[in-house]
Amino acid sequence: MARTERRRRPGLWKSVFFLLVGLGSAVVALRFTRGLAAVTNLSDRFPWGLWIGFDVMCGVGLAAGGFTITTVVYIFDVKRFKPIVRPTILTAFLGYLLVVAALLLDLGRPWNLWRPLVFWNPRSVMFEVAWCVTLYTTVLFLEFSSLIFERLGWRRALVVQQALTLPLVIAGALLSTLHQSSLGSLYLIVPGKLHALWYTPLLPVLFFLSAIAVGLAMVIVESRLSSRAFGARLEMPLLSEVGRVLVAALGVYGVARVYDLVHRHALGLASGASLEALLFRLEFLGGVLLPLALLAVPAVRANIRWLYASALLVVMGFVTNRLNVAITGFEAAQGQRYVPAWSELAVTLMLVAIGFAAFGLAVRHLAVYPKEETHVAHPGLRAVA
Amino acid sequence: MATEPRALLIDLTRCIGCRACVGACQEAHGFPVDDTATELGVRAYTALVDLPQDRHVRKLCMHCVNPSCASVCPVGALRKTAAGPVTYDARICLGCRYCMVACPFDVPRYEYRAAVPSVRKCDFCVDRQAQGQVPACVEACPAEATVFGTRAELLAEAKKRVAENPGQYFDRVYGEREAGGTSVLFLSPVPFEQVGFKAALPTEPLPDITWGVLEKIPGVVSVGGAALFAVWWITHRRQEVAAAEEALHGAH
Structure with missing residues (x-):
């Protein structure tokens, strides 16, 4: 397949990439010589800002497709999802690497990152998250390693890697369940602030x-982008089915969210014109109910543009939710507003750009979309769907 | 000294607003002395807020009996010592600042301007206490507005003052139950929200909420792991059976 040729205006994207990396690197240099105050709007009232709220909280969630798809394929034996396993693992692996990179920038003393592995405080959610993210990034690397072994032609390593598939997938599902939920548990200790x-x-x-739902939405988004950028085959019937599973996942989340608000007599707070109410409505009406209504229509799921738009809405709703928990929800109690500095945004954009570039590099050099497999799988897949 | 946990009792009706505690604290910690601090900072472990009607309120770490900051620290850089102080060890700190997010009193401060930053907060003069001295703020207070003793002693003293002077005090010792109890206790002439305190804090120790979830992890891992393996076993068994049946039919 003519991959690179089909990419649109490669020159423009390359300049955007180098601009973002140049700007981001300058900010990173400042951050390590002049301290966090030089480049962030963090304060004693807002110790966590964009890098935690977006890069870490959203980064981990958006990479959740990695464990859901591998579990569906290898544990529940839904073979027709196999063509999306590799790109999903790649997305997740890169996602976690970027989360760790963001964390290294945000931590005051990043050279102490290894310490939770030695100094234990099992009563800390952060301790648990540190362990789970470390282990799961390792799991993702091992799952991803088969692509490298293939490329290098290391047959024996491939055999060993394949033998480890089941334990790796089970470990990945358990570790993800723990830390995806634990990112929420981090906030249980602040009933008076959030x-x-x-x-x-x-x-x-x-x-x-919500991580399960957004992980599925990301599979759709990423497939669409890959097909446009790299000419990867669009597995449309398969993506439609991912859309159908997404309806179920989003529905379960939506019901749980509303049930919880009603149960706590908090639904009334969603009305009115306060910043909290407006951003909640953006998150829930725009990011859950609207895509749910759209995706419930079979014609929407069958049309890649509509499917893509609906998945983007889910991603938008998810990002809004995490930023609301990490930032908006604290503003009233902290009596202060937090808006990220341009330099915080520059670093975040740099990390996103690196993620896209690394994905492109991997697609070019590794069998992320194995040609033979997709061609073989395709006709059978039509019959199933 | 006895090992019974130590505490502070701060009586707002006695405070004359002289700011001696603010300056003495800075001196004891080797910071430049500027006793005008009205907000906690990386060089001000205690501060004094002046309110109308000649009222003055000290700010400092509350040294919770069951501190959120120590419970959330992934490496245990923050610790509640048996003697009362919540101490901080910068050498093992990651700088994740979860302690600052978690503190119900918004006490810890961060050195955002430093290339090698630390968390900064009142250490209850733990070094002075180890040498048998009272905290610097206690020693400096000319009005005995801040006094030092065991938590049990001071709680009894606070309740005695309220009982013996009805009308002079708002009938509550702040810190007796807030966030599960603190080692810094306050008495006030007026309801605490009127002097800038968070009056509606839960009375259960906040780390208990987190623990309620964390303690479920072994169950999630073992049941979840077994369930996933069981599903795998069933789906693959089904496949084997199908393959075997096909082979059988093929033979006929």
């Missing part, structure tokens, strides 16, 4: 359910 539209004892459950 706005009642977001503070709930169900935070871990809601974080887990």
Whole structure:
């Protein structure tokens, strides 16, 4: 397939990439010589900003397709999803690497990152997240390694890697369940600070359910982008089915979210013109109910543009939700507004750009979309769907 | 000294607003002395807020009995010592600042301007205490507005003052139950929200909420792991059976 040729205006994207990396690197240099204050709007009232709220909280969630798709394919034996396993694992692996990179920039003393592995505090959610993210990134690397072994022609390593598939997939599912939910548990300790539209004892459950939904939405988004950028084959019937599973996942999350708000008598807070109410409505009406209504229509799921738009809405809703928990929800209690500095945004954009570039590089050099396999799978897949 | 946990009792009705505690604290910690601090900072472990009607309120770490900051620290850089102080060890700190997010009183401060930053907060003069001295703020207070003792002693003293002077005090010792209890106790002439305190804090220790979820992890891992393996076994068994049946039919 003519991959590189089909990419649109490669020159423009290359300049955008180098501009973002140049700008981001300059900010990173400043951050390590002059401290966090030089490049961020963080304060004692807002110790966590964009890098935690977006890069870490959203990064981990958006990479959730990695464990859901591998579990569906290898544990539930749904073979027709196999063509999307590799790109999904690649997305997840790169996603986690970027999360770790963002964390290294945000931590005051990043050279101490290894310490939770030695100094234990099992009562800390952050300790658990540190362990899970470390182990799961390792799992993702091992799952991803088969692509490298193939490329290098290391047959024996491939055999060993394949023998480890089941334990790796089970470990990945368990570790992901733990830390996807734990990112929500991080906020359980601040009942007095986080706005009642977001503070709930169900935070871990809601974080887990929304991560599953957004992981699926990302599979659709990523397939569409890959097909446009690299000319990868668009597995349309398969993506339609992912859309159908997404309806179920989003539905379960939506019901849990509303049930929780009603149960805590907090639904009333969603009306009115406060910033919290407006951003909640953006998150829930625009990012859950609207895509749910769209995706429930079979014609929407059958049309790549509509499917893509609906998946983008889910991603938007998810990102809004995480930013609401991490930032909006604290503003009232902290009596202060946090808006990221341009330099914080520059670093985030750099990381996103690196993610896209690394994905492109991997597609060019590794069998992310194995040609033979997709061609063989395709006719059979039509018959099934 | 006895090992019974130590505490502070701060009586707002006695405070004359002289700011001696603010300056003495800075001196004891080797910071430049500027006793005008009205907000906690990386060089001000205690501060004094002046309110109308000649009222003055000290700010400092509350040294919770069951501190959120220590419970959330992934490496245990923050610790509640048996003697009362919540201490901080910068050497093992990651700088994740979860302690600052978690603190119900918004006490910890961060050195955002430093290339090698630390968390900064009142250490209850733990070094002075180890040498048998009282905290610097206690020693400096000319009005005995801040006094030092065991938590049990001071709680009894606070309740005695309220009982013996009805009308002079708002009938509550702040810190007795807030966030599960603190080692810094306050008495006020007026309801605490009127002097800038968070009056509606839960009375259960906040780390208990987190623990309620964390303790479920072994169950999730073992049941989840077994369930996933069981599903795998069933789906692959089904396949084997199908393959065997096909072979059988093929033979006939």
